[in-house]
Amino acid sequence: MSIETLAIQAAVGLVNAMLLFLVASGLSLIFGVSRIINFAHGSFYMLGAYAAFTLAQFAPTHPGWLLLAVALSALAVAVVGALVETSFLRRVYASDELFQLLATFAVVLAVSDLVKIVWGSANKSLPLPATYRQALPILGQPFPVYYFLLLVLGVVVMAGLWWLVYRTRWGVQVRACTDDRDMANAIGINQKWLTTSVFLLGTGLAGLGGVFAAVMGTITPVMDSDMLVEAFVVVVVGGLGSLLGSFVAALIVGELKAMAILVFPSASMVIVFLLMAVILIVRPWGLFGEAEE
């Protein structure tokens, strides 16, 4: 195995890690303020991919339109996510965890069937304008332009997310609720609308992740559960509610999978689960989570 192959694979791992982080950070933020284990998060990811597929059909060869379609898809998913929260999920916050799981699972099934009805069961792929399909030679290997595009977009979104969560009053309130819901309530923070805004952001991030996945690969009606499992691994390894934890865990999982494919192509996911098992044994609260007192 040459050093070039490793470098290319590391770059692929990086893009995958970024996608994982986008989805997992949304899941983690939503859990932080609502304490809901949101199974439907993968569904919003899938909706993002299909929304981009539909929007891209309007001008499949126009490079600028694709960028617009990316933004519009994420936005549309964010709105759907906020609607699902205000109309449905909001009602189960006070219920038992089992009911919460059932409620979010109901959303999973509903979205899954809806996707099959609207877009059919066959796999789809996003039409990419030729500009993005060109390959740049990196270390003598062809590397498609859209990888760079996704990397740049991803870094911009991550920087914006970091700013929102760590540099705005909204972010302070979100983190306060994640630490202690009752106390946040007692100092005047209205969690109802804060939670809705976090759903808006979190599901929007999931949708954006879905669009990225659509650019990189195939759109399938089962991509929701595939991603959900990986996003949970990232959130659990990183520590529930910790954005930094999700970031580091996404990097580890993304790179580990990319490298494992080179060595044990059929066992790459198993290796990721082994990592999760080891971390759960050593640090049950995750790499950057805080142990419950």
Place this chain on the structure above:
Amino acid sequence: MLDVSDLHVYYGLSQALFGVSLRAERGELIALVGRNGAGKSTTLKAIVGLCRPRRGRVVFGGRDVTGWPPYRIARAGIGYVPEDRRVFRSLTVQENLEAARLPERERADGWTMAGVFELFPDLARLRGHLAGRLSGGQQQMLTIGRALMTNPDLLLLDEPSEGLAPLLVQLLAERVALMKERGLTIVLSEQNVEFVRELADRVYTLEKGEVRYEGRMQDFLASEEIARAYLGV
């Protein structure tokens, strides 16, 4: 200003409060004295809406706030400092205060971050530190500062001196006196009368979820029999 009448609170099947009533007039400092488990914390939690009374009413500033969610009660002007110093551990000192700033309650002569730092200079020095890493005394100052940031008309302090070193208890008493001077109405719960004997205007003693004594501080201290039961155990 505060009129609590006939509060009955249950935790599951066990009853914690049996008809607690208490009043606080504007500018008063009320001491709520009693042993562990007597119902002091539960009374304060019921006032701020963190637990729902099965019977009874909480009237604040002429409005019946019984059953309101805590954030609305905070916005109506009740600040709450919980026992066991529940700071937002993963936020910095400054962020803890910022989280509690309520734009709709800001006033020209109200509390600001600068005002809180003036009252507790230690917090100014530690503003960039994570609240979870502060000492117990510093966390207590922070929870009080956090409550002040909401610019309350009424401040509820749940056992503020618990677990603090004697020197800090002294400092805390001075600060509470300062807050009272600034016109804040305060309801303060304590296991030991010592901390509040100089501060409080009136006293309520609680036992097993019921009010046993109600009266002015000097009368309370004068009636040796009662006072002895609650003084320096």
